[in-house]
Amino acid sequence: MKKLFAAALVSAALLALPASAQSLMTEKKVFELPSFTTQSGKTIKGVKVGWESYGTLNADKSNAILICHFFSGNSHAAGKYKEADAAAGYWDAIIGPGKAIDTNKYFVLSSDTLVNLATGDPMTTTTGPASINPDTGKPYGMDFPIVTIRDFVEVQKALVESLGIKKMVMVAGASMGGLQTYEWAASHPEMVGKAMPVISSAEADGNLIGWLDIWASPIRLDPNWNNGDYYGKTPPNAGLAQALKIVTLHANHGDWANKAFGRKPAKEGENPVSGHDKRYQIETVLDGAGAARAKVSDANHFLYLAKANQTFVMGGTTLDEGVKKIKAPMLMIYSPKDLVFPPARVEDTAKRLKDAGVSVTQVQLQGDRGHLDGVLSMSQAEGAIREFLAK
Numbered sequence: 534m535k536k537l538f539a540a541a542l543v544s545a546a547l548l549a550l551p552a553s554a555q556s557l558m559t560e561k562k563v564f565e566l567p568s569f570t571t572q573s574g575k576t577i578k579g580v581k582v583g584w585e586s587y588g589t590l591n592a593d594k595s596n597a598i599l600i601c602h603f604f605s606g607n608s609h610a611a612g613k614y615k616e617a618d619a620a621a622g623y624w625d626a627i628i629g630p631g632k633a634i635d636t637n638k639y640f641v642l643s644s645d646t647l648v649n650l651a652t653g654d655p656m657t658t659t660t661g662p663a664s665i666n667p668d669t670g671k672p673y674g675m676d677f678p679i680v681t682i683r684d685f686v687e688v689q690k691a692l693v694e695s696l697g698i699k700k701m702v703m704v705a706g707a708s709m710g711g712l713q714t715y716e717w718a719a720s721h722p723e724m725v726g727k728a729m730p731v732i733s734s735a736e737a738d739g740n741l742i743g744w745l746d747i748w749a750s751p752i753r754l755d756p757n758w759n760n761g762d763y764y765g766k767t768p769p770n771a772g773l774a775q776a777l778k779i780v781t782l783h784a785n786h787g788d789w790a791n792k793a794f795g796r797k798p799a800k801e802g803e804n805p806v807s808g809h810d811k812r813y814q815i816e817t818v819l820d821g822a823g824a825a826r827a828k829v830s831d832a833n834h835f836l837y838l839a840k841a842n843q844t845f846v847m848g849g850t851t852l853d854e855g856v857k858k859i860k861a862p863m864l865m866i867y868s869p870k871d872l873v874f875p876p877a878r879v880e881d882t883a884k885r886l887k888d889a890g891v892s893v894t895q896v897q898l899q900g901d902r903g904h905l906d907g908v909l910s911m912s913q914a915e916g917a918i919r920e921f922l923a924k
Contacts, residue, residue: 552678556614557621557629557636559585563658564644564692571847572687578667582688583658584608584644587628588636590696597698598634599689600624600643601706601713604652605780605826605907606837607657608643611636614656624707626912633918639702644692646685646713648677648837653829662761662833674833675761682709682845686716690724703922705729706862707907708873709838710846714736715855719848722860726884727921731866732907734878735847735855735885741873744783745839751775752832761833770824773832778823786903790815856885862892862923866907866914870899873904894921 711733
């Protein structure tokens with residue numbers, strides 16, 4: 534049961550990755566901005582985001598690659614903080630010495646986003662609704678300004694520029710990290726040499742907007758949410774756990790659910806037909822996955838992340854206008870079983886980019902994990918990534 538539980542939880546699923554880069558070590562650092570003005574014109578004081586890097590920035594600062602993280606992730610893209618860590622960063626299969634994104638050659642950096650989900654993770658630093666508003670001395674709650682994918686990118690831009698980097702070899706990321714990759718390429722084309730969006734399309738369509746609302750609904754229905762005013766009180770972790778349970782199932786595929794669990798009862802010998810308290814294994818595994826992640830997450834941050842994803846259109850205008858801003862060659866990696874960013878949406882983005890004259894290479898990942906194959910199965914794309922970077 535423990536193994537199945539780990540497979541269901543997005544972060545715990547990383548334990549399945551091979552620990553092949555024991556020598557790649559990193560440390561968490563903090564980047565600070567005295568103030569930051571959002572796309573909506575609101576000012577946030579004292580912005581802090583965590584970041585980490587792998588490899589060495591060369592003398593002319595021309596070898597940087599930026600990695601942007603997914604909805605429930607943080608900046609820990611590769612390596613370990615200490616040898617005893619149970620798992621390396623989520624893209625450790627492709628980032629490291631001699632790997633597709635070779636840290637002997639490239640300086641790879643990654644940062645936590647604004648409103649990062651994992652406020653209870655000591656290795657995450659972020660500014661969001663749970664942060665103290667310096668003007669009131671209390672947590673912002675829902676008074677925190679709405680932020681967008683472009684806002685995430687602008688904070689990253691400030692970090693990159695603080696290191697003296699004027700242009701990056703590549704920007705890459707999975708899922709929400711892919712949205713940031715598209716936004717980087719559209720908003721700052723002069724800074725992006727190549728772009729590698731993974732398991733993502735260039736806008737949130739109606740289907741995704743609806744799903745993000747379903748993800749968020751259990752939080753709003755939890756009476757402890759109290760319109761976001763729960764700091765110092767009982768947090769809405771029951772609703773948050775249910776939200777994360779939905780995310781976990783949506784990020785996988787039916788083939789995974791059927792192969793791993795099928796119709797197995799939660800307890801051997803207990804038939805679910807005999808009572809409402811007699812459940813199927815997949816139900817209890819998903820419950821456990823959601824509850825475990827909720828312990829280190831914040832419900833308001835979840836809602837802000839959902840809004841940032843819902844409002845995304847590459848370039849901040851219409852998609853037709855956004856594609857005209859792209860200059861960087863694109864390596865688009867996706868899963869044919871993805872339920873979050875279905876292949877038809879990714880292929881529509883690819884067609885629009887090609888029609889606009891952008892060089893696009895497409896790679897499909899094979900597996901039963903659906904959306905999560907963009908994290909767990911990236912080693913399949915190693916050859917394509919090497920070739921893309923070598924061009």
